[in-house]
Amino acid sequence: MIKAFVLLIFLFLYAPIVYVVASSFLDNGELTTKWFSKLFEDRVVINSFYNSLSLALLATLFSVIFGTLAAYAFLRTNMRLESLFYTPIVIPEITEALSLLLFYKIVSFPLGFYSVLIGHIAFNIAFVFVIVKARLSTHLKLVEEASLTLGANEIQTFFRVTVPMAMPGIVAGSLIAFTLSWDNFVKTVFTTGPGFQTLPLLIWSQAARGVVSPSLNALTTLMLLTSFILAYLYVRISIRRE
Amino acid sequence: MKRLLAFPSLIYLLVFFYIPFLIVLLYSLDFPNLTLKYYFEILDSLYLKVFINSLVLAVVTTVLCLVLAYPVAYYIALKAGKWKNFLLILVILPFWISFLLRTYAIMTLLNPLGLMFTFTAVVLGMVYDYLPFMILPLYASLERLSKSQIEVSYVLGAKPSETFLRVTLPLSKPGIVAGIILVFTPALGEFVVPVMLGGTYATIGTVTWDLFLRYHNWWKGSALSMLYIAIVLIAIILYIRRSGRIEL
Numbered sequence: 001m002i003k004a005f006v007l008l009i010f011l012f013l014y015a016p017i018v019y020v021v022a023s024s025f026l027d028n029g030e031l032t033t034k035w036f037s038k039l040f041e042d043r044v045v046i047n048s049f050y051n052s053l054s055l056a057l058l059a060t061l062f063s064v065i066f067g068t069l070a071a072y073a074f075l076r077t078n079m080r081l082e083s084l085f086y087t088p089i090v091i092p093e094i095t096e097a098l099s100l101l102l103f104y105k106i107v108s109f110p111l112g113f114y115s116v117l118i119g120h121i122a123f124n125i126a127f128v129f130v131i132v133k134a135r136l137s138t139h140l141k142l143v144e145e146a147s148l149t150l151g152a153n154e155i156q157t158f159f160r161v162t163v164p165m166a167m168p169g170i171v172a173g174s175l176i177a178f179t180l181s182w183d184n185f186v187k188t189v190f191t192t193g194p195g196f197q198t199l200p201l202l203i204w205s206q207a208a209r210g211v212v213s214p215s216l217n218a219l220t221t222l223m224l225l226t227s228f229i230l231a232y233l234y235v236r237i238s239i240r241r242e
Numbered sequence: 243m244k245r246l247l248a249f250p251s252l253i254y255l256l257v258f259f260y261i262p263f264l265i266v267l268l269y270s271l272d273f274p275n276l277t278l279k280y281y282f283e284i285l286d287s288l289y290l291k292v293f294i295n296s297l298v299l300a301v302v303t304t305v306l307c308l309v310l311a312y313p314v315a316y317y318i319a320l321k322a323g324k325w326k327n328f329l330l331i332l333v334i335l336p337f338w339i340s341f342l343l344r345t346y347a348i349m350t351l352l353n354p355l356g357l358m359f360t361f362t363a364v365v366l367g368m369v370y371d372y373l374p375f376m377i378l379p380l381y382a383s384l385e386r387l388s389k390s391q392i393e394v395s396y397v398l399g400a401k402p403s404e405t406f407l408r409v410t411l412p413l414s415k416p417g418i419v420a421g422i423i424l425v426f427t428p429a430l431g432e433f434v435v436p437v438m439l440g441g442t443y444a445t446i447g448t449v450t451w452d453l454f455l456r457y458h459n460w461w462k463g464s465a466l467s468m469l470y471i472a473i474v475l476i477a478i479i480l481y482i483r484r485s486g487r488i489e490l
Contacts, residue, residue, distance in 0.1 A: 006317045016347035066251040073248035103262035122258040183340035231338040
C-alpha cells in the first residue's frame with residue numbers, strides 16, 4: 001500500500017515536468033522540433049538568453065572568488081562574524097530583493113544589468129561560503145604546513161596544494177551559484193530596470209497572465225535541461241569525493 | 243593575516259545586504275520621524291484579511307506537505323532498499339529547478355483541467371513546489387533512526403501501530419519541526435504561486451509586490467516586510483533554541 005502511495009507522489013512530482021517536456025516536442029500529436037526553431041529565431045528570446053547567461057556566469061565568477069576566500073579564512077577560526085554569512089540564506093528572498101531595490105533608489109543607482117548582478121552576487125556569496133566551507137578538508141592546513149616545511153614557498157604551496165585540495169568544493173559551489181542565478185526570478189524582477197530581461201522574466205511576463213503556449217513549453221524545457229545537467233554534474237562530483 | 247581574506251565578502255555583504263536591510267527598517271519607521279503609523283496602517287482590517295489569507299494558505303500547505311511527505315520519507319529511509327539512492331535523487335532534483343519553472347509546469351496541467359485561478363489550484367501548486375522541502379528533512383531524521391530501534395520495539399511485543407506512534411514518530415520529531423519551518427515560513431510570503439495560479443488571491447507576498455512595484459509605497463511595504471521577517475525570525479529562533487542548531 002505504502003509503495004503505491006509513494007509511486008503516486010512521485011508521479012505527482014514529475015508528471016507536470018514530463019508533460020511540459022513532452023508537449024514542447026509535439027504539434028497536434030506529431031513529433032516536431034519547430035517550437036525550438038521558432039525559439040531560436042525570436043530576437044527577444046535570444047537577447048534574454050544572452051542576458052541570463054552573462055548574468056549567471058559573472059555572478060558565479062565573483063561569488064565563487066569572494067565566497068571561497070572567506071571560507072578559507074574561516075576554516076579553522078570560528079569567528080563570531082561567521083554567522084553574518086548565514087542570514088542571507090535564512091531571510092525570505094522577497095525581503096532581500098525589496099531591500100536592495102530601496103538601497104538602489106536611495107543611492108540613485110541605475111536599475112538594469114549591474115543592479116541585478118550585484119544582488120545575485122550578494123545572495124550567492126552566502127551559498128558558496130557554506131558549500132565550500134563544508135567541503136574544505138580539515139587537513140588542508142596541515143598539508144599546507146607540510147608543504148612549507150618541505151621547502152615550497154607560499155606561492156607554490158597555494159597553487160599546488162591549496163587550490164587542488166579546495167577544487168571539489170569550488171566546483172560544487174560554482175554549480176550551485178550558477179543555477180541560483182540562472183533561473184532566479186524574485187530578486188531579478190525587483191532589481192531590474194527597463195530594457196534588461198532574463199529568461200525567467202520572459203516566462204513570467206507571459207505565464208503570469210495564465211498563458212500556456214508551445215514555445216513557452218520549449219523554453220521551459222531548455223531551462224529544465226540546463227538545471228538537470230548541472231544537478232547531474234554536482235552529483236557526480238559529490239560521489240567521486242566520497 | 244589569512245583572516246583578511248574574509249574581508250572582501252564581509253564588506254560586500256555589509257554594503258549590499260545588511261545596509262539595504264537597515265534601510266527597510268528605517269523606511270518602515272518613517273525615518274527621520276520615527277513613528278509606528280505604517281505598522282498600525284497594515285494592521286487594519288484590509289491587511290488583516292491578507293495576513294489571514296497567507297496564514298490559511300501556509301497552514302494548509304504545511305499540513306498537506308507533512309501528511310504526504312511522511313510516508314514517502316519513511317519509505318525511502320527504511321524500506322526502499324536498492325532504490326534508495328535513486329528515489330533520493332528524485333527528491334533532490336526539484337531543488338535545482340526554480341519555483342517559477344515548476345509552477346509553470348503544473349500550470350500547463352491545471353489549464354486543460356479547468357482548475358486555473360481557484361484556491362485548489364493555488365494549494366496544488368504550493369504543495370507541488372514545497373513537498374521536496376518537507377520530504378528531505380523528514381528523510382534525514384528517519385534515516386538516522388536505526389532499524390534496530392524499531393526491531394527492539396517489535397521484539398518487546400509492540401504492534402506495528404504502537405511501534406510507529408511510540409518509537410518512530412517521536413524519534414523523527416526533529417525532522418518534522420525542520421520540515422514545518424522550511425515549508426511554513428517561505429510559504430507565508432509566497433507570491434509566484436498565488437499570482438500565477440490564483441489570480442486575485444492576495445497574500446503577504448502579492449501585497450508586498452503590489453506595494454513596491456505597483457504603488458511605490460516604500461513605507462507601508464517596508465513595514466509589511468518587517469512584520470513578515472519578524473515572524474520568520476521568531477520561527478527560526480524557536481527552532482534553534484529547541485534543537486541547538488539548524489539541520490537539514
